[in-house]
Amino acid sequence: MIRIRRAQLADSSAIGRVQVETWQSAYAGLLPDDMLAGMSDVRHAAMWMQTLSHKTESRGVFVADDSDMGVVGFGSCGPVRDTPEGLDGTEVRVGEVYLLYVEPDFQNQGIGRRLLDALFRQLRADGFDTAVLWMLADNPTRFFYEGLGGRRVGEREDTFAGTDVDEVAYAWRDLEAPLMRRKLAPDGA
Ligand SMILES: CC(C)(COP(=O)(O)OP(=O)(O)OC[C@H]1O[C@@H](n2cnc3c(N)ncnc32)[C@H](O)[C@@H]1OP(=O)(O)O)[C@@H](O)C(=O)NCCC(=O)NCCS
Secondary structure (H helix, E strand, O other): EEEEEOOOOOHHHHHHHHHHHHHHOOOOOOOOOOHHOOOHHHHHHHHHHHHHHHHHHOOOOEEEEEEEEEEEEEEEEEEOOOOOOOOOOOOOOOOEEEEEEEOHHHOOHHHHHHHHHHHHHHHHHOOOOOEEEEEEOOOHHHHHHHHHOOOOEEEEEEOOEEEEEEEEEEEEEEOOOHHHHHOOOOOOO
């Protein structure tokens, strides 16, 4: 059974491990090989420990916790860091989904959808009326976000380990969209 719940400090190592695993598998060929090979569970765990030690930042971090395997996915959100140019200007408070990752063996089982729903609920609870998410333009999982009602609203260039990459932004105005609710199992997140 998989439960979506808010992350705790004790999840730092598990989140760091899932982040390294998912980046190395999802971004091969999209981000520099050296950078991916150089990612370290220990370094990422330390970064998560810092994030999860802050009360405000840790509010926006959720994990998918499998009763046998432990943390198999995670996501994070908070105030927007880079507002895409294509928002229509009527948004009052814009939040952002910073990260969303599910371990390869657990993908396509509805976990990403449940995590995204928990993040949207958190953003709503914090008073945001719009959510944006930036991702690599070449990432095939953009269809995941389009399927869940995300509207493409921006582009930017980012740099990873000296390599320029194109990114695109998606936005959601209705953070209670029926599409999100349709297949949800209750999880008390
Ligand atoms: C993208 C990701 C978070 C989705 O999580 P997931 O648990 O695999 O997705 P779900 O099982 O909840 O899928 C929800 C819907 O999206 C669809 N979907 C999932 N991945 C998809 C993909 N790569 N392309 C097209 N549709 C996809 C599913 O078919 C499902 O639709 P349905 O309910 O109508 O059948 C996960 O696959 C992942 O971590 N991928 C690798 C890392 C990555 O690229 N993350 C995004 C960074 S911004």
